[in-house]
Amino acid sequence: MKTFLTTTALVALGLAAPALAEIRIGASISATGPAAFLGDPELKTLEMLVEELNAKGGINGEEIVLVAYDDNGDPNKARTFATRLVEDDEVVAIIGGTTTGTTMSILAVAEDAEIPFISLAGAIDIIDPVKPFTFKTPHTDRMACQKIFEDMQKNAITKIGMISGTDGFGASMQAQCKAVAPDYGIEIVADETYDPKDADMTAQLTKIKGTEGVQAVLNPGFGQGPSIVTRNYKQLDVGLPFYQSHGVASDGFIELAGAEAAEGVRLPGTALLVAGLLAADDPQKPVVDAYKAAFEEKTGTPVGTFGGYAHDAFLILTDAIARAGEAEPAAIRDAIEATTGLAGTTGVYSFTAEDHLGLDLSAFRMLEIKGGQWTLVE
Template sequence: MSSIRMFHCRFSCRTAIRPWWPAALLGLLGLLAGGLPPAQAGTVEPIRIGSVLTLSGPGAALGEPELKTLQLYVERLNAAGGLLGRPLRLIHVDDGGELAKVDPAFRRLLDAERVDVLIGGTTSSASLAALPLVERAEVPFLSLAGSVLIVEPAKKWVFKTAHTDRMACDKVFADLRARGLTRVALLSEASGYGRSGRFQCLARAAASGVQVVLDDSHDPKEADFSAPLARIGASDAQALLVLGVGASSARITRAVHAAGLKLALYHTHSIGSKAFIEAAGDAAEGVRFPAAALIVAAQLPEADPQKRVALEYTQAYTAAYGGSVSTFGGHAYDALMQWAEAVRRAGSVEADAVRRALEATHGYVGTGGIVHYAPTDHLGLDATAFRMIEIRNGDWRLID
């Protein structure tokens, strides 16, 4: 049986001969993917990369840099000859931040497009919803979302490049203790990431020497936070940790500032974009959050092994698109580069060969940290992958 895979039989089988494609169509696909000479692209079937991202709605600030990064580096890989002598074709679908669109988006990529790898799931809700499909389809999936539940327990076909909510809780609690703050209020949004983060922080607080004095939640679409903020203000909390994704995080930050709450304000790595600072305005001043080294690359010590990688990505991304980088684009870069390296080591895009090569990744230096995968660890990052950042004068400053 050929190692070239075709998804069919509604997840019941995966191995079959791909249909013959006219050379003219293959040439067009290669040109769309970018970079390869027409003669080469016209004779070789492209490797298909499928991506479900949040490109519209409140989470668009996360998905947009992810897509731009994938487009940029697919083009660069193609300009360098592709992988295994084949061009790459990126096929992306916008889920609009709507859970109802996730299943059909992933099914389209798996069934109709017959992709060789999946990169995406901007949000935890999208990634978690895709897990059963991916596991049955037996296609490598590299998630870009934060919930630890995506990779715990370890799933055969699922890997993740974003730091986890559990890691964020631990980093925030450690910083609170260092500042002599032991009483914290939680405000989590009703989303996959918010719920998972709330659970992780509640579970980690006591062992971290921190007391959760108020545990509140909100609908990410709401604009009025007066009720939960009144409860937080009436508590004896010394700090507030917001667990959310996208535009609601900026709205909460503005509301905290307007209410005059004198609390140390923390978020998680979900605000690792200048879009948050722009949306929150002056209210962002003094906010602390854990994030990848990428966004403070220039502030890293020269001996830091991530500095070169992070600076090179920053220079490439800003030269192509302007503006600034975000942790979200970095997650996409790490996913694509880890997968590309696994394909090279496997010498094939056959699903299980690539999966095994991914699982054998050890010492990959990326924008998010230094990755060491194992059969029971498909995140491969430890606590050293997180840095504590503070927003000062509209920019990021490395604290720890």
């Protein structure tokens, strides 16, 4: 009987009747749990943008209502929340899926219900093969590999060592890098892994250092692992060019690794990290500057790539709703697919029926850390 009481309580909570002239947008984000460092800025960004847009009068005069849930990075919870957003909250679109696992869970629900869904996770599987209602804003890990290999090619590097995290991000990027390496004439001569919770990676790095012919080292991974790898790399005085992934493209990485150890580290990042260095005529400059200023004023913390993913998802969605002229899921989906040349913080988006990512390699900027600051590599 207690169950009934609780269910009734749920009913009371869930049945706040939607007022007229409002557009309900759903989000399932990992604001707490192991992926919190991604999800927390994402949620803050969405809340901030909704407030901003409503202050300006909403979309076509209709107010935006954000229904956001925290899925703790648990795919099972994400699926439950996605079901709740679709069935109970009756949203017209969903943003979210901080991690690939949660995204895949939400994706199944969104596709079933034919609700447009914009994911904030990296893996290529999300949009390849293309699913009609699913889009995503971050570059794929395959593109990060390609950008890094392009830079290596320019520097005549052909033999590299890899040290990858065994978490979802590291594992997926490791596989993608191995797949595209031959296209750039690059041979992976050492391939090591570490657990994201490891406190020391000296052993793996020593092995890479001792491998014949290694010319550079690449570290796909995110979270604290890459910071430790970077410190160990400096301690061992490996001395070879060192590449990190877009997974650590935030000021937090330089802080954790220390400016001295991070000196000379290269990685593919977004325009957001080098906002001050962008050319005046850069199409991304206005949107990057505006987001950076607003986010830093609102939260008092520096902007990062991940909050930028949420910013772009919201931008794409609201732009599509405005163009569609009506907040109907099918119309919004068609409008998203018709997006062309929309400048976000991550890159300039142009979607097509075959491409639900909408970015190319030019969206990535090759960055190098010099004196504890991000600089652009020409």
